[in-house]
Amino acid sequence: MIESTAAADQPEQPDLPARSRLPEELEELPAGLELAQLVAGFDRRALSEPDRVRLLRARQRLVCHLQAELMADLCAVTWEDEPEPDGSGRYAWAEAEIACALRWSTMAAGRRLAQAREIIEEFPAVGAALSRGWIDLPRALVITELVEPLPDRQLAASVVDSILERAGEWTTGQLRARLRRTLIAADPEWAGRRAAAAIRGRRVELHNNEDGSGELWGRSLPPRDVAMVWERLSAIAQAAKSAGDGRTFDQLRADAMVDLLAGEGVAVGGAVGRHTGGLSVPDGDPGSLTSRRTSPDPEASAAAGRPSPASEPAVPADTVVPGDTVVPGDTAVSGSGSGGAGGSGAAALPGPRRGVVELQVPLTTLLSLSESPGELRGFGPVVADIARQVAAEQLRGSWRYSVLNELGEVVCHGPVRARPTAAGSAAVTPAATARRPSAGVAAFVRARNPTCVAPGCRRPARGCDLDHTVDWAEGGASTADNLGPLCRRHHRFKHEGGAEIIQPTPGVFGWTTPRGMQYVTTPEPVLDPAPETAPPPAAIPPPRAAIPPPIRDADPP
Structure with a gap:
């Protein structure tokens, strides 16, 4: 003892x-x-x-x-x-x-x-x-x-x-x-050599898990291929989900990947197969199918540019949600197989096409005048050579320009075939009196604030709601200086959780949380500013900077 x-x-x-x-x-x-x-x-x-x-x-x-x-x-x-x-x-x-x-x-x-x-x-x-x-x-x-x-x-x-x-x-x-x-x-030279060396070592790895399942990893793949594959799998999952499939987005993506690699199901024009290895694996509560149909999974929604998420079906009243991106040949069609919800056999899949990539790249990089990195949305920064290669392959893609100021902030945005216009203008035009902003204003807001404007949130803007900082019902205009992307969680945090938001200058958002804490979020520059034009440290608003009293939207009905 x-x-x-x-x-x-x-x-x-x-x-x-x-x-x-x-x-x-x-x-x-x-x-x-x-x-x-x-x-x-x-x-x-x-x-x-x-x-x-x-x-x-x-x-x-x-x-x-x-x-x-x-x-x-x-x-x-x-x-x-x-x-x-x-x-x-x-x-x-x-x-x-x-x-x-x-x-x-x-x-x-x-x-x-x-x-x-x-x-x-x-x-x-x-x-x-x-x-x-x-x-x-x-x-x-x-x-x-x-x-x-x-x-x-x-x-x-x-x-x-x-x-x-x-x-x-x-x-x-x-x-x-x-x-x-x-x-x-x-x-840039070191980064390019390092990326090339890593891609030369690309491989597929097989792992057996102790729980009886297995894993299949693609290692050191080219960034473009990773972005395209992920977008394609998410599009297949979205189509199946829209048709009523009861599986989660993660399950659908995994099953679609197996289909495509094994030459079954989706690969031969059928429904997304159910790959459970012969085991009886429940895919969730069928009773929640209705909410799943109307509220997609947040991760897939962000990847596919659609509203989210499944666990948060409520949509605030003051909401402008992004529409689905239409891709040529991406028409959902019915199929037969075991992928339907509840064994009904209902399924859908996008038409045959390549995966879609979204590239953001400086014009100087495209013209080989600089080696500044590009950005593959959903993946991250890529070296200049990869950015130029991806851009060269987009012969049929749609292109938009962004004009930046000396601090790397977006001040103008639009399609390349149109003459540049100040899409971010705060002036109230007849179009600004409508609840839904014009396509140009919506595109500008998402270019100016490429992610949710809540502190620390990285949800891509293309999968967020466009929120009126001052509620449209209270006289707020549908202009860039009164709009900002909010993911569904933070949109509800504002309307239902008690958070308050102001937009003192376009693209800058002041938050007051229900516990009285104050935060400021500023748009990240699309390109890093040159050292001689970078703002001094004192010009960067601190996390707890004082902000004016907020203006609340009307409560949702």
Whole structure:
């Protein structure tokens, strides 16, 4: 019998008064011991709702500081050791020591030590930002993971410095996309060689899972092919869903992929096959089929440019939803087979066609005057050579131009066959008095704000609702300065969840959450501005910038 003496060994803790109000200087206090003492001893239930959010953010900064200290502690274990002579940069005995001390596997200890050395020693600016609580550990790992392969260490350090200024304002997904684009622009030749080398190693991998299922992965494929395949699978799933198929979008995409590879079902003009390996696999509650028919899956909706999502069928009254994109030969046709909902045999599939890609590329890149990266919607940044190749293949595609100002912001947008017009004009014209904006205004708004305008949301604008900032029923015009894309979740957050939105200048949105917190979202530049025209740090609105009192839309009926 072993008695625990842990309680006896612990020093007596002083009784801290249960405080119910956070100090005003909390946000300015550096992460460290003083902050740790300040956030201790609060009665969370006694705090106001805004103070609970402020306490959450303060403690997150403190956690980031402690994680930076832990990374520095890991690096300190290597000080007396020599790295392995094979050039791998590993410290074998330090890894063994860490594994013993923390009861980690040797592999886990080596991986974490390598991450710590990158954050603390190779890119000290990242470690400093983590220690101050400007970024968290996931963001620090994204930065070091993407920048570390860049061979020019001085250039890598400058890329890190350029990205750290706003890294804390972006989600890890936003940070990864921005950093990939920055790296391609910083060294286009290196990025091109790296992409070509990876594509040469393209392959398909087969994996057996412990649960009895299997996985089939396409690795290191060309970006264009990935975007086309995903769009094609999503279009097949959308067509089957619209015809009443009861399977989820994920199931339909997976079954369509097997059909196309195995030469069955969709591949021979039939319905999407049901690939369950002979097992009885329920595909959901048939009773919810009606809601599924009218409310597609959010991920597929974003990919296909349609409203979403299945779990949120309610549509706010003040909604302009995007229409389906019509592609030549993409007519849904009926078929027969086992894909229908409830075994009815009803199914549909798009007509034979290639997958569709959406490319955004600077004119200078198309003319080979620069090596600025392009952007494949739904995939991310691509090197200039890939962008030019994809553009050269779009002989029958529709083209639109975007005119940018010196900050890389869209100021004009339209089809290339038309003369440029200020589609973003705030003037109220007869067309602006209609509830639905014109096609030109809608296209301009989605080009200006390519994603949902909620803080941190990356839902593509083509799959979002166009929301009137000032409700149309309250006199709000259908012009670009009163419209913004909102995904269905954040649209409902505004109308049903109590969030309030204003648009002080076109494309800039001020949010006030139900708990009284305020945030500002600005459109990301389509192209990074030149260094000499980039706005100074003070010109970038902080996340908690004060904004005027919001104007609420009328409640949905």
